[in-house]
Amino acid sequence: MPVGGRRDSRFGQLLRRGFTDPSAAGALLDTPALRPVAQQPTLLDALGAVADPDQALRALGRLVEAQPESERARLLDTLLAAKPLRDRLLAVLGASEGLADELVRHPATWQALVAFDTSDLHPGTEEFTAALADAHDRDALRVHYHRALLTIAARDLTGSSDLAQTAAELADLATATLRAALRIAEAGAPDDAARCRLAVVGMGKCGGQELNYVSDVDVIFVAEPVEGVPEETALRAATRLAAAMMRICSERTAEGTIWPVDANLRPEGRNGPLVRTLSSHLAYYQRWAKTWEFQALLKARPIAGDVPLGEEYRAAVAPLVWRAAERENFVPDVQRMRRRVERSVPAAQLDRELKLGPGGLRDVEFAVQLLQLVHGRTDPELRRAPTLDALAALADGGYVGRADAAELDRSYRFLRTVEHRIQLHRLRRTHLMPTEESELRRLGRSLGFTVDPVRELTAAWRRHTSGVRRLHEKLFYRPLLDAVARLEAGQVRLGEGAAKERLEALGYTDPAAALRHLTALASGVSRKAAIQRTLLPVLLDRFADSADPDAGLLGFRKVSDALGTTPWYLRLLRDEGAAAENLARVLSAGRLAPDLLLRAPEAVALLGDPAGLRPRGRAALTQETRAAVGRAGGPEAAATAARGVRRRELFRTAAADIIGAYAPEDSPDATTDQGAALDLVGSALTDINAATLVGALEAARAARGGEPLTRLAVIAMGRFGGRELSYGSDADVVLVHEPLPGADESAAADQARAWANEMIRLLQLPSVDPPLPVDTDLRPEGRNGPLVRSLASYAAYYRRWSLVWESQALLRAEPVAGDEEVGRRFVELIDPLRYPAEGLPERSVLEIRKLKARMEAERLPRGADPTTHTKLGRGGLSDIEWTVQLLQLRHGAELPALRTTGTRPALAAAAAAGLLTEEDAAVLDEAWVLASRVRNAVMLVRGRPLDSFPTDTRETAAVARYLGYEPGTAGMMLDDYRRVTRRARGVVERVFYEG
Known part of the structure; x- marks a missing residue:
């Protein structure tokens, strides 16, 4: 074969093996040093498997050339014969130019990679100390250090050790190096060494046994004089030793450098003395230390020098660390510090920062450390220095969800591994993702991405940083966290005596019963109990903020008993801080919402999702109710299904109402316009009842069977037709049909x-679900008339017998269920009655006024206070509604805007038309909204309707809290109510009674 053909064939082979510059690689393989490699497919295959085959081949050529002539063949023969060595050496050469340079500088060092086998030896501090024992000066220490670093990288790059093991080995090597450096420093100043006891305490990643390949090594120095030596003399000696030790590691020599030793985490930082006594350290931490300093001390570990003194230091500062969360503004301080760190990153580098940027390593570390400091006060299992160990403990203890912890663990391992690979390349301290495609390719291949390394690496990096950022914000800014931190440790696990006193101080009237609930909820060693112990201190305060803390705690125990074995329940309360806050508000606001919740506790899931508390709308409710009825096996089961939907939706509405009423004004749950909030409740309750009637009517038709002979429509009346139902309202309806x-x-x-x-x-069958009372008394002839009339019968009745009060009642008529066409035709039939074309005759006006006056005189319950009765009292709902309805009857024909079934829209239309002054309309609207809110509040608190304020002081206080009054100001609430309704009565006297 021609020479050119052989070259083309080798070019393709090299390209397939991953070489990006096959021509240059081929030229190298033709050199005398590497010609034997070209003849060995095994070696070429091994080169093609590394992160950067081109770099590995160049480095291998340099390494072979650096060997003495007699050793070159031995190196190549060993590479070919020993696969473990081949994999380790080529993996290092393909990933790290920095270590390749070290190998070339010391050609025999490659033999260190033969010294361990595939049994995954993981050396620790003692093994590394022995490896550095012959280092008696700075240069020797560097040589020995880099040889040990080479072995760690080889195990890492070939998968013999995982991230946690690699990081621990790096920390153990740093520990051994510091010990050797201190030994060298003491040998150079024996008099200083004799005058003091000096302990070196590892901090940061060295202390946490999770060090990077290239990193500062953070330390703190503690010293004590030996017997008979003045303290000042001993400290000067210790300072000289400490400074010498730092220089031995940090300074650059002919053999390069190791890493900077950083003592800036000491008290007062670089402005403070390098070395302090133990008592001086403690005095500083007790009086002056900032929050971040206690966070740093989480990882403090004696690593060199006088280890017993270092242990004394660790034991002395530990109680201060685990009380740090009780400091004022502790959680906000830590959160601000994380934001400050992020802001310190140059904008141009923010998206490339693996460590400090959004979704980076610091996001994981800060979240884990914050949770440790808050919850580790009472749970010693959380007091672990390595980030991944602490994260696992948080998950085991129930402080972080298992799925969240697993995702953070995977992402942290990925990001740290990326960071390691980047630092290994040139042995430089960096946390920035590279931008050059060649570097991204090498990095991706080193992580196992082989199909499209750059694209795969970038996608994985973005996915992990996005997940970390999301979980960081979820955990780090968890609403409950600050509240837990503010509690004293004794309040988290309450002793019986202190607990009763604490409960009494919080306002619990039966502290013994409350303590029984707490014991039942939080005792034991299960994850469930651990989570409850996290939640309860916060919830106790939330319950105490209500008018009836005992009821709130009892409700929480009932819900927890019902759902305690459900895996999502406590996870929801722990991970979604709003859910616990919302549940506390709902359970302590009265009886109605807790009663609804306890009938179906799974509805608590609605409280963790902001969208879960929004009204669902009539169309969606009707569709769900129809589907539930259609699946049921009989009329009673169908009614149960429809009422089950209604019960859940009543809870949704009541919970949203309570949470909105109690939320701070700057909360997204807060509704600043009380009228708008009331309208939302009225509309939601109307839609719920309308959908329930649809389902019940369909169930009734199915139960009766047979061929349909007619079409039936349900017409809402009163507050139902006006879309302004309260929690205690009946469903006022009339029924109309049209024969087919x-x-x-x-x-x-x-x-x-x-x-x-x-x-x-069906709607009134005995059931665990609240009944829907249907009132048909507004039909023609009332209870004495037929329950259902045809359209023709209604037309005949209204033509001959209709009274003015019936026209007034029809102002609120609105079809809600049944046949839509029949409902539309009924509306067309009644429009001339409720909006008479010629207006309302004066005799009819007088009749309405007489009816109203008689109602005030006769229907107000005996003994009721007319100044506080929300329905029939002075300036109450009846006053305002009759005033508005009189205006509609008189002017609805000429003013289309008045043709509405709602009181507030009609009131606004009357003001816009000049029938009322803006001031009078505002007075009437304020009174109507207030009276309606009082009725809703009373129903929420008592669980039973009442048209006046309750007489029980706790219930009155709970109504006041719902209306926005501070504790102890229920009397102010009554004064305000009387003032508002008195002004409204004045308007009614002028407008309705005309003077």
Whole structure:
């Protein structure tokens, strides 16, 4: 074969093996030093498997040429014969130019890679100390250090050790190096060594046994005089030794450098003395230390010098570390520090920062350390220095969800491994992702990405940083965290005596019962109990912020008993801080919402999702209710299904109402416009009841069977028709039907009546779900008239017998269920009655006024206070609604804007038309909104409707809290109510009664 053909064949072979410059590689293989390699496919295959085959081949050529003539063949023969050595050496050469330079500078060093076998020997501090024992000066220490570093990198790059093992080995090598450096320093100053005891305490990643390949080694020095030596003399001696030790490691010699020793984490930083006594350290930490200094001390570990003194130091500072979270503004301080670190990164580098940027290593480390400091006060299992060990402990203890912890663990390992590979390349301290494609390719291949290394690496990097950032914000800014940190450790695990006193101080009236609930919830060693111990201190304060803390805690125990074995429940409360806050508010706000929740505790899931508390809308509710009814196996089961949907939606509405009422004004849950919040509740309750009627009517029709003879429509009346229901409102309806063509009218009427009666029966069956009372008394002739009439019958009645009060009642008529066409035609039928073309005759006006006056005199309950009765009292709902409805009857024909079933829209339209002054309209609107909110508050608190303020002081206080009053100001609430309604009554006197 021609020479050119052989070259072309080798070119293709090299290209397939991953060489990016096959021509240059071929030229190298033709050199005398590497010609034997070209003849060995095994070696070429091994080169093609490394991170950068071109770099590895160049380095191998340099290494072979650096060998004495007699050793070259031995190196190549050993590479060919010994696969472990081949894999290790070529992996290092292909990933690290820095270590390749060290190998070339000391050609015999490659033999260190033969000294261990595939049994995965993982040396520790003692093995590294022995390896450095012959280093008696700075240059020798560097040579021995780099030889040991080579072995660590070889194990790492060939997969013999994982990230955690590699980082621990690097920390152990640093420890051995510091010991050797201190030994050299002491040998150079024996008098100083005799005057003091000097302990070197490892900090940061060295202390945490998770060091990088190239990193500063953070230390703190502690010294004590030996017996008979003055303290000042001993400290000067210790300072000279410490400074010498730092120089031995940090200074550059003919053999390069090792790494800087950084003592800036000491008290007062670089402005403070390099060495202090133990008592001086403690005095500083007790009086002057900042939050970040306690965070740094999490990883403090004696590593060199006088180890017993170092252990004394660690034991003395540990209690201060685990009390740091009780400092004022501790959590916000740590959060601000993380933001400050991020802001320190130049904008041009932020997206490339593996360590300090968003989604970087610091995000994981800060989140883990913050959780350790907050919860480690009472859980010693969390007091672990390595980040991954601490993360695992947080997951085991229930402080972090297992899935979240697993994702953080994977991402942290990935990012640290990327950081290691980048630093290994030239043995430089850097945390920036490279931008050159060749460097990204080498990096990607070193991590096992072989198809499209650059694209695969970039995608994995972005995926991991995005996940880290999301989880960092979830954990690091968890709303409960600051509240837990503010509690004293004794409050997290309450002793019985202190607990009762604490509970009494918080306002619990039965501390013994409360303590029983706490014991039942939080005792034991299970994950569930651990999470409860995290949650309870915060929830206790939240309950105490309500009018009835005992009820809140009891409700929480009932919900927890019902859902305690459900894996998502406590995870939701722990991981989604809003869920726990919201649950506390809901459980302590009264009886209605907790009663609804306890009938179906799984609805607590709604509290963790901001979208979960938004009203779902009539169309969605109707569709779900119809589907549930369709799946049911009989009319009773169908009614149960429809009422189950209603119960859940009532809870959703009540929970959203409570949370919005109690939320701070700057909270996203807060609704600053109380009228708008009330409208949302009224609209949601209307949609819920309408969907329930649809389901019940369909169940009733299915139960009766047979061919349909008629079409039935349900017309909402009163507050139901006005979309302004309260929690305690009945569903006021009238029922209208239209016989199908050809059907017998009598039979059609019987069928419509049977459907209506069955619908009402199904809605009132005994059930765990709240009933939906259906009131049909607003139909023609009231209780004495037929339950259902045809359209023709309604037309005949209204033509001959209709009274003015019936026209007034029809102002709020609105179809809500059944046949839409029949409902539309009914509206067309009644429009002339409720919006009379000629306006309202004066005699009708007088009749309405007489009816209103008689109602005030006769229907107000005996003994009721007319100044606080929300419905019939002075300036209450009836006053305002009758005033608005009179304006609608008189002017609805000429003013289309008045043709609305809602009180507030009609009031606004009347003001816009000049029928009311803006001031009068505002007064009436304020009173109507306030009275309606009071009715809702009373129902939420008592679980039963009441048209006045409750007499029980706790219930009154709870109503006041819902309305936004501070504790102890219920009297102010009543004064405000009387003031607002008194002003509204004045407007009613002028407008409705005309003076």
